[in-house]
Structures are given as structure tokens and as C-alpha cells.
Amino acid sequence: MARQMSPECEQEFEELRAFVDFCSTNIFGLSPDNPAHVSHTLQGIVEKFGKSKALNGLRQAANDAIEATGGFSPERVAQLDSALQEKGILTLSEMRRRHSSTYKRILKRGHIKTETEYHLINGIVVDNTALLMPPERTSLQNMLIAYENGG
Numbered sequence: 562m563a564r565q566m567s568p569e570c571e572q573e574f575e576e577l578r579a580f581v582d583f584c585s586t587n588i589f590g591l592s593p594d595n596p597a598h599v600s601h602t603l604q605g606i607v608e609k610f611g612k613s614k615a616l617n618g619l620r621q622a623a624n625d626a627i628e629a630t631g632g633f634s635p636e637r638v639a640q641l642d643s644a645l646q647e648k649g650i651l652t653l654s655e656m657r658r659r660h661s662s663t664y665k666r667i668l669k670r671g672h673i674k675t676e677t678e679y680h681l682i683n684g685i686v687v688d689n690t691a692l693l694m695p696p697e698r699t700s701l702q703n704m705l706i707a708y709e710n711g712g
Contacts, residue, residue, distance in 0.1 A: 566612055574612060577619035578603060579650045584626040587644065620660070627657050631677070638684045654688035657681060668700070673708040 566574065581599050585591045591598045599622065606615045630638065630653060642652040651659075658664055664681060673679050685693070686701050693701070 566616070570613070570616060574616050574619065576651050577616070577623050579648075580645070580656055581619055581622045581626065583645060583648065583650055584622075584629075587641070588626060588629060623656060624660055627653070627661055630657075631663075631681075635680050635684060638680075639687075642684075642688055652688050654684040655692065658685045658688075658693070667704070668697075671700075671704070673704050679705065679708050 578599075585599045586593055593600055595601075603615060603619075606618060630641070633641075638653055642654050645652045661681070663678065664685070667673060667678055667682060673682055682701050682705055686698065686705065
């Protein structure tokens with residue numbers, strides 16, 4: 562008998578499923594009719610291996626999508642964030658905040674080194690759906706200001 566996932570894992574599963582489904586179509590260009598589209602493959606994975614294993618796969622797929630969008634312009638990220646938000650799906654900026662190893666490295670380091678890092682942090686700060694605690698938001702804003710001022 563398969564174990565039940567916690568409510569938190571169930572919520573994460575649904576959030577990631579919606580995000581990865583959106584990315585499959587809107588970033589990777591797979592038609593929802595394509596058998597390789599996550600909307601078709603996920604159910605088979607759940608049936609064969611269970612929802613917990615499928616959640617691990619969704620986490621990896623979300624990370625792949627985040628990495629694939631690393632070079633996107635701030636305007637493209639804003640467009641995607643808006644489209645995701647309209648559908649009630651976690652935004653790319655929020656997913657980057659939650660899952661990006663680059664983001665975690667910047668937080669630990671305490672300063673922004675490159676323009677790419679700047680755009681990542683700026684996208685997270687301006688995303689009004691990002692679930693930032695006040696100390697984290699303040700820290701990020703200070704990093705942005707320092708980078709903008711040349712240091």
C-alpha cells in the first residue's frame with residue numbers, strides 16, 4: 562500500500578505540476594497533445610512509481626525550467642510571471658526564489674556579482690507574489706542598491 566503524502570507535499574506536487582505543465586507548453590514549446598508533454602507523462606509516473614517519486618521528478622523538472630530561463634531578459638520573465646499569475650500558478654520569479662541554487666548562493670554570499678544575478682534578484686523583489694519575509698526582502702533590496710551603486 563502506498564504511503565499518503567503530507568498536505569504540504571500534496572500542495573507542492575500540485576504547484577509544481579501546474580508550473581511544469583505551463584513551462585512544457587510555453588517555454589519548451591511542446592503541444593499539450595504531444596505524448597512527451599508532462600500532462601501525459603506525469604500520470605503514468607504516478608501510477609507506476611507513486612506520487613512521492615513523481616514529486617521528485619517534478620522538482621527536477623522545475624529546476625530544469627528555472628535553469629533554462631536563466632538567460633531570459635527581465636521583460637520576458639515579467640511576461641511569463643504575468644501569464645503564470647493570471648492562471649493562478651506560482652510565478653517564475655517565485656519558483657526561482659524557492660528552488661534556484663544560484664539564488665541561495667547569492668543570499669549566502671550577501672552581494673550580487675553579475676548583471677545576471679542582478680536581474681534574478683530584481684525579478685524576485687518586484688514579483689508581488691514572492692513570499693519574502695521582511696528581513697529577506699530588505700537584504701535583497703540592499704544588495705540591489707549596492708550593485709546599482711557600483712559595489
